[in-house]
Amino acid sequence: MAPAATELGLTLRVLVESADAAAALPAHETVVGQPSDADAVARLLAEPRPMALTWEHEHIPESLFEAAAAVGVPARPGLDALVFAQDKIAMRGRMESIGLPNPDWARVEDAASVTAFLDAHGGQAVLKTARGGYDGKGVRVIADAADAADWIARRAAGGPDLLVEQKVAFTRELAVLVARRPSGDVAVWPVVESIQRDGVCSEVIAPAPALDAALEMRAREIGAQVATELGVVGVLAVEMFEAHGELVINELAMRPHNSGHWTMDGSVTSQFEQHLRAVADLPLGDTSPRSAWTVMANVLGGARQELPSALADIVDPGAKIHLYGKAVRPGRKVGHVNVSGTHRQQVYDRAVAAAAIVREGVQQ
Amino acid sequence: MAPAATELGLTLRVLVESADAAAALPAHETVVGQPSDADAVARLLAEPRPMALTWEHEHIPESLFEAAAAVGVPARPGLDALVFAQDKIAMRGRMESIGLPNPDWARVEDAASVTAFLDAHGGQAVLKTARGGYDGKGVRVIADAADAADWIARRAAGGPDLLVEQKVAFTRELAVLVARRPSGDVAVWPVVESIQRDGVCSEVIAPAPALDAALEMRAREIGAQVATELGVVGVLAVEMFEAHGELVINELAMRPHNSGHWTMDGSVTSQFEQHLRAVADLPLGDTSPRSAWTVMANVLGGARQELPSALADIVDPGAKIHLYGKAVRPGRKVGHVNVSGTHRQQVYDRAVAAAAIVREGVQQ
Numbered sequence: 001m002a003p004a005a006t007e008l009g010l011t012l013r014v015l016v017e018s019a020d021a022a023a024a025l026p027a028h029e030t031v032v033g034q035p036s037d038a039d040a041v042a043r044l045l046a047e048p049r050p051m052a053l054t055w056e057h058e059h060i061p062e063s064l065f066e067a068a069a070a071v072g073v074p075a076r077p078g079l080d081a082l083v084f085a086q087d088k089i090a091m092r093g094r095m096e097s098i099g100l101p102n103p104d105w106a107r108v109e110d111a112a113s114v115t116a117f118l119d120a121h122g123g124q125a126v127l128k129t130a131r132g133g134y135d136g137k138g139v140r141v142i143a144d145a146a147d148a149a150d151w152i153a154r155r156a157a158g159g160p161d162l163l164v165e166q167k168v169a170f171t172r173e174l175a176v177l178v179a180r181r182p183s184g185d186v187a188v189w190p191v192v193e194s195i196q197r198d199g200v201c202s203e204v205i206a207p208a209p210a211l212d213a214a215l216e217m218r219a220r221e222i223g224a225q226v227a228t229e230l231g232v233v234g235v236l237a238v239e240m241f242e243a244h245g246e247l248v249i250n251e252l253a254m255r256p257h258n259s260g261h262w263t264m265d266g267s268v269t270s271q272f273e274q275h276l277r278a279v280a281d282l283p284l285g286d287t288s289p290r291s292a293w294t295v296m297a298n299v300l301g302g303a304r305q306e307l308p309s310a311l312a313d314i315v316d317p318g319a320k321i322h323l324y325g326k327a328v329r330p331g332r333k334v335g336h337v338n339v340s341g342t343h344r345q346q347v348y349d350r351a352v353a354a355a356a357i358v359r360e361g362v363q364q
Numbered sequence: 365m366a367p368a369a370t371e372l373g374l375t376l377r378v379l380v381e382s383a384d385a386a387a388a389l390p391a392h393e394t395v396v397g398q399p400s401d402a403d404a405v406a407r408l409l410a411e412p413r414p415m416a417l418t419w420e421h422e423h424i425p426e427s428l429f430e431a432a433a434a435v436g437v438p439a440r441p442g443l444d445a446l447v448f449a450q451d452k453i454a455m456r457g458r459m460e461s462i463g464l465p466n467p468d469w470a471r472v473e474d475a476a477s478v479t480a481f482l483d484a485h486g487g488q489a490v491l492k493t494a495r496g497g498y499d500g501k502g503v504r505v506i507a508d509a510a511d512a513a514d515w516i517a518r519r520a521a522g523g524p525d526l527l528v529e530q531k532v533a534f535t536r537e538l539a540v541l542v543a544r545r546p547s548g549d550v551a552v553w554p555v556v557e558s559i560q561r562d563g564v565c566s567e568v569i570a571p572a573p574a575l576d577a578a579l580e581m582r583a584r585e586i587g588a589q590v591a592t593e594l595g596v597v598g599v600l601a602v603e604m605f606e607a608h609g610e611l612v613i614n615e616l617a618m619r620p621h622n623s624g625h626w627t628m629d630g631s632v633t634s635q636f637e638q639h640l641r642a643v644a645d646l647p648l649g650d651t652s653p654r655s656a657w658t659v660m661a662n663v664l665g666g667a668r669q670e671l672p673s674a675l676a677d678i679v680d681p682g683a684k685i686h687l688y689g690k691a692v693r694p695g696r697k698v699g700h701v702n703v704s705g706t707h708r709q710q711v712y713d714r715a716v717a718a719a720a721i722v723r724e725g726v727q728q
Binding site for chain 1: 366367368371372373375389390392431539551559593632633641644645646647648649650652655671672675676678679682685686687688689699704705
């Protein structure tokens with residue numbers, strides 16, 4: 001978000017876990033501490049007071065919202081919206097109440113409730129923790145109540161609440177990215193397809209290839225409706241399954257999201273600029289694509305430890321490299337590559353090839 | 365340059381005049397001091413040693429090059445190239461020796477040399493200081509030796525050397541932007557037209573409208589030839605006059621340049637990313653335009669003091685705003701706006717309108 005803030009002349013004061021955190025280097029001002037640390041939060045909110053407070057992940061304690069409210073700094077999105085990205089049970093209930101398409105789902109209280117759900121859904125289901133999951137963590141496919149026993153026991157001991165969901169037989173995964181400012185304006189980017197490997201997003205294709213026009217419109221409507229009904233401020237990603245010509249909501253994220261990284265090079269307005277515009281209640285930017293196709297390929301931690309050295313090995317002049325400055329760990333998202341062009345398969349292959357070089361180095 | 369460095373995972377350690385200088389906020393690391401201050405320079409070059417040293421203006425003392433050489437940090441561009449952007453007499457002599465198109469010109473030693481030049485060129489000429497000029501400063505149109513008397517006296521007292529140039533009856537001003545890496549690769553962007561008001565660039569149109577294809581090719585050749593012959597590393601801008609179907613070199617800049625700000629939104633690779641790639645000796649990026657037309661409109665200091673407040677007033681969703689965080693002074697370049705699209709006049713009008721709002725606020 002820092003590069004976008006620099007161009008807009010906005011100052012970003014960032015709460016970082018440690019002085020050498022990845023976010024500290026590009027930040028304009030840094031405060032070191034945990035979001036649960038009242039002293040660090042006081043420094044974050046000190047004069048000159050921020051015009052607003054926003055997030056790059058959803059794991060934000062209520063105390064931080066209270067501290068901001070106490071000094072009149074608006075939290076965007078606020079907890080009344082963010083709770084639906086923090087808590088999957090709250091989210092499922094809310095989607096249901098506003099008539100948006102959920103898979104079948106149920107709270108998990110005990111083994112019996114799991115067995116009943118499995119019996120009603122062909123013997124397979126997806127068990128999830130209501131809070132704290134990401135990138136495949138906190139999600140497990142189950143076929144028997146015994147597969148849920150450890151999480152149920154953990155819940156009984158004070159661990160996270162659980163829900164079980166129908167395992168949707170989907171054709172593919174789609175995502176729609178929207179932004180909403182406090183005054184109510186909503187901007188929607190083209191619907192994208194996201195490709196997952198081992199529960200983690202590996203590529204995003206923008207726009208989603210061969211998407212039925214009615215489904216594209218329906219996906220956009222869902223995105224705008226979630227943003228408006230929940231009173232989201234900032235960028236919202238709605239991840240969906242396409243199944244039997246229908247859409248089913250999978251997850252919500254209320255922040256710039258992996259499914260929107262393609263916008264950094266592929267759209268007139270990047271999700272990071274748009275998030276800042278929305279949070280600062282400024283006119284939203286144009287969400288049009290700049291090219292027929294843009295493909296984003298994630299760089300997951302692999303053999304190469306010093307990622308900037310990859311720049312020397314990537315000779316594709318149109319590969320736009322984005323590195324996060326994070327320590328490399330196996331499978332951790334540490335960067336991504338965007339490629340744009342007119343021929344989809346070529347664009348896809350180029351993005352994947354460049355990301356592989358960043359990750360693994362050049363194979364001799 | 366900082367946003368581009370952030371995305372590439374490169375760390376930018378910046379020498380700034382004061383802790384509140386505009387460059388300090390987005391910089392990754394800062395050293396406060398003057399380029400002539402040996403102690404500040406030692407801190408700039410301290411361990412971990414920078415992979416290279418580069419510039420955002422040409423007014424660099426020789427001592428800084430010497431300090432870098434002493435610790436093995438390459439200066440890019442080096443003084444042997446940069447001198448031709450620092451010193452207009454050196455530049456004219458070098459262009460002449462490599463056969464590139466100069467206007468008629470002469471060194472100014474005294475009033476008699478001015479009179480002789482005026483007599484030979486229809487009674488009008490352009491007097492320039494060899495060093496230190498920018499944005500119309502250090503440049504004066506003269507019609508009589510008396511118009512040069514004060515600068516000649518200043519030179520005699522140790523002031524800058526002077527030269528006089530033919531006043532070229534040009535149709536318009538063009539610029540070509542190129543980048544060169546130490547290994548020799550050169551990348552050239554499309555030739556642009558720059559529009560000046562009161563000696564200061566006000567707009568740039570990319571590409572230059574209705575440019576003869578042979579002239580476009582000739583301008584690209586000139587750019588590549590200057591970069592190669594002078595051994596430039598980094599971004600080079602060659603400003604030219606189009607006159608009677610010919611090109612005449614006006615000025616050189618060896619750094620990301622105002623005539624290249626359109627690339628930030630209008631080209632696959634921005635001049636700032638490219639400059640970093642060149643300076644770090646990395647493969648150069650694609651210089652293709654992203655749109656049929658991009659217009660850059662400079663924001664010069666005007667009525668509005670707090671520029672980020674302009675963001676609220678600009679409702680054109682495709683106006684890409686770039687603010688520099690500099691204190692507003694009348695006529696100072698404090699930001700620019702890029703607009704891209706398919707209809708040139710509309711794109712031009714939108715860019716100019718948005719820049720006027722940033723500068724002046726909304727006229728009621």
